[in-house]
Amino acid sequence: MECLVAASSRVRSTTLDVHGHKLRLSHGIITFRLLAQFRPSASPSRRKLHGTLRYPHRAKLPPDPGTSRLPSEMVDGGARPLDDVRDGDEKQTAELSVDDAEWSPEELEAISALFQRPMLQKAPKPVKERPLPLPSPYEIRPSRVPTPKRHVRSASRAVLAPRSSFADRVHKNPEALIGIAREIAALPADSDACEVLDRWTRFLRKGSLSMTIRELGHMGLPERALQTLCWAQKQLSLFPDDRTLASTVEVLARCSQLRMESEMGKYLNSASRTVIEAMARGFLRAGRLHRARKILLFAKDNKRTLDPSIYTKLIAEAGKTPDGYRLASAVLDELGEKDDFDLEPQDCTAIMKVCIKLGRFEAVENLFSWYKQSGRNPTVVMYTTVIHSRYCKKKYREALALVWEMESSGCLLDLPAYRVMIRLLVAMNDLARAARCFSKLKDAGFSPTCDIYHDMIKVYAASGRLAKCRQVRKEAEMAGLRLDERTFSLLSEMESDASA
Numbered sequence: 001m002e003c004l005v006a007a008s009s010r011v012r013s014t015t016l017d018v019h020g021h022k023l024r025l026s027h028g029i030i031t032f033r034l035l036a037q038f039r040p041s042a043s044p045s046r047r048k049l050h051g052t053l054r055y056p057h058r059a060k061l062p063p064d065p066g067t068s069r070l071p072s073e074m075v076d077g078g079a080r081p082l083d084d085v086r087d088g089d090e091k092q093t094a095e096l097s098v099d100d101a102e103w104s105p106e107e108l109e110a111i112s113a114l115f116q117r118p119m120l121q122k123a124p125k126p127v128k129e130r131p132l133p134l135p136s137p138y139e140i141r142p143s144r145v146p147t148p149k150r151h152v153r154s155a156s157r158a159v160l161a162p163r164s165s166f167a168d169r170v171h172k173n174p175e176a177l178i179g180i181a182r183e184i185a186a187l188p189a190d191s192d193a194c195e196v197l198d199r200w201t202r203f204l205r206k207g208s209l210s211m212t213i214r215e216l217g218h219m220g221l222p223e224r225a226l227q228t229l230c231w232a233q234k235q236l237s238l239f240p241d242d243r244t245l246a247s248t249v250e251v252l253a254r255c256s257q258l259r260m261e262s263e264m265g266k267y268l269n270s271a272s273r274t275v276i277e278a279m280a281r282g283f284l285r286a287g288r289l290h291r292a293r294k295i296l297l298f299a300k301d302n303k304r305t306l307d308p309s310i311y312t313k314l315i316a317e318a319g320k321t322p323d324g325y326r327l328a329s330a331v332l333d334e335l336g337e338k339d340d341f342d343l344e345p346q347d348c349t350a351i352m353k354v355c356i357k358l359g360r361f362e363a364v365e366n367l368f369s370w371y372k373q374s375g376r377n378p379t380v381v382m383y384t385t386v387i388h389s390r391y392c393k394k395k396y397r398e399a400l401a402l403v404w405e406m407e408s409s410g411c412l413l414d415l416p417a418y419r420v421m422i423r424l425l426v427a428m429n430d431l432a433r434a435a436r437c438f439s440k441l442k443d444a445g446f447s448p449t450c451d452i453y454h455d456m457i458k459v460y461a462a463s464g465r466l467a468k469c470r471q472v473r474k475e476a477e478m479a480g481l482r483l484d485e486r487t488f489s490l491l492s493e494m495e496s497d498a499s500a
Contacts, residue, residue, distance in 0.1 A: 171205040181215035184224050193227040206238055210247040217251030225251045246278035253282025268298050273306065280310050289318055289327060300334065311335045312347040319354030328354055332363065345371075345379050352385045356392060364389040380411040388420050396428050415446045426455045434459050450481045457487055466494050 103111075170176045183196045209232055216225040229248040232238045252258040258279070260267055268276060276295060283292040292314055299306050315331050318324030332351070335341065343351070348371055355363045368386050371378060378386075383406040390399035403421055406413075418441040425434040438456055441448060448456075453476040460468040469491055476483060 170200075170203040171208040174211060176203075177208060177211040178215050181212045181219070184212075184216065184228070185219050185221055193224050194231045197228065197231050201235065204235075204238060206241045207243040209238065210241075210243040213244065213247040213251060217247075217254060220255070222252050222255040222257045226257075242272050242274045246272075246274045249275055250278040250282040253279050253288075254285045256286055256288075258282070264294065265298065268295070269302075273304065276304065277307055277310060280306070281313070284310075284313050284317055287317070289314060289324065293327065293331070296331070296334070308335065308338075308341045308343055309347060312343065312350055315354050316350045319357055325358055329358055329360075332358075332360070336363070343371075345376070345382060349379075349381050349385055352382070352389065356385070356389050361389050361393045377409065380406065380414060380417055383409075383411060384414075384417045384420050387424065391420065391424050391427065394427075396424060399424050400428070413444070415441075415449070418444075418446065419449065419452055422452055422455050426459045429459065429462060431459050431463050431465075447479065448476075450476070450483070453481060454483065454487050457483075457490070461490055461494055464494075466498055469494060 180196060180200055184193045187193065187195065209228055213225045213228055216222075216228065225248055229244060232241070232244055238244070249258065268279075271279075276299065280292045280295045283289075283295070292310075296306070296310065296314065298304070311331055311334070315328045315335070318328035318331065332355070335351075348367055352364045352367060355361070355367075364386060368378070368382070371382070383402065387399045387402050387406070390396075390402065403424070406417070411417075418437060421437050422434055422441075425437060434456065438448070438452070441452070453472055456472050457469050460472065473483065473487075473491060
């Protein structure tokens with residue numbers, strides 16, 4: 001099948017150079033069969049190769065369908081001889097070269113574009129990105145830095161929890177241990193705790209029942225706690241255990257069920273430090289300070305070391321009432337004799353408050369200096385306590401210097417700190433600073449208390465500011481606070497003097 005390309009609508013003739021051959025076009029059309037005759041020949045090496053073959057390859061193209069295969073050289077049913085057909089083709093070729101007119105550059109460019117078509121290229125395959133692997137949970141990823149020994153158990157607990165046995169997950173699970181205490185508490189009065197504990201025997205370990213016993217103590221069931229201890233003593237896998245014994249002793253001492261007046265010394269000789277401290281805490285929580293004092297004296301005589309928090313708790317409990325000031329002073333002296341003791345910030349603050357009540361201001365200063373020399377930063381509560389101590393001793397300048405130190409340290413002031421600062425400034429009769437501190441208190445979001453309003457009225461009255469006194473009084477009444485009679489009498493005197 002011939003494919004014709006129309007180059008122009010006008011009839012022209014020109015010469016076209018195709019692969020070095022001159023081709024004359026006359027009628028504006030060119031057949032691809034004619035152009036195929038001018039295909040470049042094969043390379044010399046390829047012609048030489050075909051010439052040396054004894055049996056050359058047959059032509060791969062099928063025979064021309066226009067050529068007749070009849071034995072007689074007749075075409076169109078014998079109407080025209082084959083030679084006439086060939087002569088007609090030659091005459092048609094000659095007619096193409098009659099006109100020598102040239103084509104326009106646009107038409108030549110359109111025809112040349114037919115032979116310069118770029119080869120079709122395959123579309124690039126889409127790049128398939130490999131999906132990232134699913135991220136593993138952060139709990140099971142290996143840590144880049146070795147875990148400190150004190151954190152190994154807590155760090156590996158989350159990793160090994162899914163793979164650990166049911167017993168390993170129960171013997172330290174607070175919910176399970178507290179659930180055992182609730183089951184024991186739900187038993188009838190004539191039943192024993194062993195009915196519940198026998199079902200949990202294989203899941204318990206040493207120290208597991210200490211939490212259960214403490215929970216029974218919070219429920220007010222010391223008898224059930226004692227039954228739990230008696231059952232644990234029969235289990236070789238659970239006893240002896242100081243934690244279980246200490247929890248039971250503390251619960252019995254707190255509930256006043258520990259009766260060992262005559263044999264206390266004998267019992268304490270064989271008891272461990274954990275059990276002795278638990279007994280002292282139980283007596284302190286029960287309010288039996290003299291029994292706790294006996295335990296401290298026993299530890300002092302037998303050179304037994306106890307936690308300093310026991311001394312702090314006894315001093316704080318004894319300093320609540322005037323009857324215990326003497327006991328608190330004696331325990332404070334014993335604590336001061338110790339060379340190696342470590343107190344927490346809350347313990348230091350509790351001792352300082354008792355020392356202020358006892359009037360031992362030097363002890364407050366010494367304790368404050370020791371805490372700073374230990375390399376720790378005082379808290380806002382400790383600063384407030386020391387400022388109040390210097391205020392009570394009427395060392396106003398030293399207290400004001402400590403106020404500046406507290407503000408420069410970056411501590412976030414609370415309401416008691418503002419109250420002590422205002423009281424100090426009122427005692428110094430510093431109206432400007434007191435008013436500024438009162439404004440800061442309200443800007444910080446705190447609501448002034450009744451004693452703060454009393455101090456502000458007092459300092460304004462000392463300066464003769466009757467309008468400010470009325471304003472502070474109105475503000476206090478709008479806040480729902482009632483001023484005392486002394487403040488009312490002071491305002492009445494100022495109003496009477498102003499009217500006179």
